[in-house]
Amino acid sequence: MNLYQNETWLHSVNPSLKLLGLTILCIGALWIHDLNYMVTVTVGILVLFLGFTGQRFRYLFLLFIPFMFIFLSTSSAMIMFGQGETTWFKWGLVHITEESFLRGMLVGLRALLFAALGLTFALTTKPVNLFYSLMQQAKLKPKYAYSFMAALRLIPIMMEEFQTIRNAMKVRGVEKQLGTQGITFKLKACSIPLLSGSIRRAHRIAVAMEAKQFSESPHRTYYYQFRFSYVDTLFILYFALLLSAGYFVAVWIPFLP
Amino acid sequence: MTKGLKLTDILVTIVIAIAFGIVYILWGPLYYALSPLGLHLDQLVYGMWFIAGPVAYLIIRKPGVAFLAEVAAASGEFLLGSPWGLSVLLYGAVQGLFAELVFMLVRYKKFNLQIAVLAATSSCAGSLLMDAAYGEIGALAAWNLTLLLAARFIGSIFFAGIMAFSLVKVLEATGVTNLVRPSSRADYAALDEDMKG
Numbered sequence: 001m002n003l004y005q006n007e008t009w010l011h012s013v014n015p016s017l018k019l020l021g022l023t024i025l026c027i028g029a030l031w032i033h034d035l036n037y038m039v040t041v042t043v044g045i046l047v048l049f050l051g052f053t054g055q056r057f058r059y060l061f062l063l064f065i066p067f068m069f070i071f072l073s074t075s076s077a078m079i080m081f082g083q084g085e086t087t088w089f090k091w092g093l094v095h096i097t098e099e100s101f102l103r104g105m106l107v108g109l110r111a112l113l114f115a116a117l118g119l120t121f122a123l124t125t126k127p128v129n130l131f132y133s134l135m136q137q138a139k140l141k142p143k144y145a146y147s148f149m150a151a152l153r154l155i156p157i158m159m160e161e162f163q164t165i166r167n168a169m170k171v172r173g174v175e176k177q178l179g180t181q182g183i184t185f186k187l188k189a190c191s192i193p194l195l196s197g198s199i200r201r202a203h204r205i206a207v208a209m210e211a212k213q214f215s216e217s218p219h220r221t222y223y224y225q226f227r228f229s230y231v232d233t234l235f236i237l238y239f240a241l242l243l244s245a246g247y248f249v250a251v252w253i254p255f256l257p
Numbered sequence: 258m259t260k261g262l263k264l265t266d267i268l269v270t271i272v273i274a275i276a277f278g279i280v281y282i283l284w285g286p287l288y289y290a291l292s293p294l295g296l297h298l299d300q301l302v303y304g305m306w307f308i309a310g311p312v313a314y315l316i317i318r319k320p321g322v323a324f325l326a327e328v329a330a331a332s333g334e335f336l337l338g339s340p341w342g343l344s345v346l347l348y349g350a351v352q353g354l355f356a357e358l359v360f361m362l363v364r365y366k367k368f369n370l371q372i373a374v375l376a377a378t379s380s381c382a383g384s385l386l387m388d389a390a391y392g393e394i395g396a397l398a399a400w401n402l403t404l405l406l407a408a409r410f411i412g413s414i415f416f417a418g419i420m421a422f423s424l425v426k427v428l429e430a431t432g433v434t435n436l437v438r439p440s441s442r443a444d445y446a447a448l449d450e451d452m453k454g
Contacts, residue, residue: 074392203436
């Protein structure tokens with residue numbers, strides 16, 4: 001499956017800028033305590049997620065299922081057990097109040113916002129592009145960036161090894177054990193060979209890179225070049241507009257208490 | 258010893274961390290399967306998300322490794338498309354920082370079970386700080402909040418403390434840790450013995 005088939009303008013935003021922008025928005029969202037503001041901003045982000053990630057709707061819908069779980073699991077505890085004065089419903093330990101309900105919605109929306117932002121980023125940014133851009137625009141040291149890229153390339157190999165271990169256990173007739181002992185055995189039997197294999201492989205890769213003169217010099221050249229363009233201005237404008245629109249709605253036409 | 262981490266240290270740390278990043282992302286469904294009714298059963302398994310830091314530190318035993326590992330595991334989880342999105346990155350940074358602080362306080366000289374448990378507890382405290390801002394857990398009813406705190410601390414001590422330590426103990430038996438640890442005084446003593454003999 002090719003994740004980046006249909007490119008949209010979000011794909012061509014500079015990856016470093018995209019990450020910085022979304023991180024600032026997330027940290028900022030921790031200080032949004034107004035439900036109206038939160039709703040508007042969340043809708044604005046969902047527009048990006050649904051409209052401009054270049055994915056099929058069927059696929060986006062599948063990705064949306066965990067969103068709902070997270071929304072429910074984050075908000076339900078606050079709704080049912082949060083503090084508040086105006087009681088709506090009381091049954092045993094469950095105590096739903098107006099305040100706890102509104103705060104629960106706020107917290108759930110915040111989780112939804114973070115999730116949508118994160119997935120929008122992950123769906124529109126190739127990891128390799130991100131690390132190349134971080135080296136060029138954010139001055140990330142090459143030894144960190146290349147380590148990340150090498151490690152990401154190892155993920156399919158790890159998956160394959162995991163499958164091999166499971167097959168090997170099946171062939172050798174390792175029987176399913178029940179209870180906690182069975183779980184610890186299984187965890188060890190899978191994780192130890194995987195981890196030790198990965199450490200050995202990582203060590204070999206590092207030795208090979210150094211043998212081939214992997215350099216720490218700041219004057220290195222890059223195969224992929226990243227700069228800023230007009231799309232980046234568009235990206236910043238979108239968020240500036242969204243945040244001011246949210247503020248306008250919250251102050252002038254609040255649709256929720 | 259040269260200052261800072263070498264390419265080998267970084268690469269090994271990040272590879273371990275990305276492996277845990279896969280575990281982290283698979284851990285998500287388990288977490289929200291356990292979370293109905295807000296009784297905080299889910300908090301018992303939360304501790305798994307702190308494990309990368311202690312494990313990487315116990316394996317490589319160098320400054321900065323725990324923080325790097327937790328951040329790398331979180332970014333792995335993030336890039337693989339975690340349903341929590343960017344919050345995992347922020348949480349990861351804070352949790353890694355809190356674990357690193359514990360190791361810094363013992364000047365990167367202790368590698369026992371107690372220090373792993375202490376780092377796990379510290380990461381847990383960091384995650385709670387983030388929760389206070391992100392999930393506003395301070396506004397939960399007192400009994401509910403106590404339940405959450407207790408469950409999360411117990412889970413952290415078990416997963417990121419005890420399990421991390423025993424995992425590294427078994428890894429030591431495979432001999433793979435000798436590849437990546439800085440040579441100790443005992444190694445030099447052994448060399449001296451050779452020279453004499």
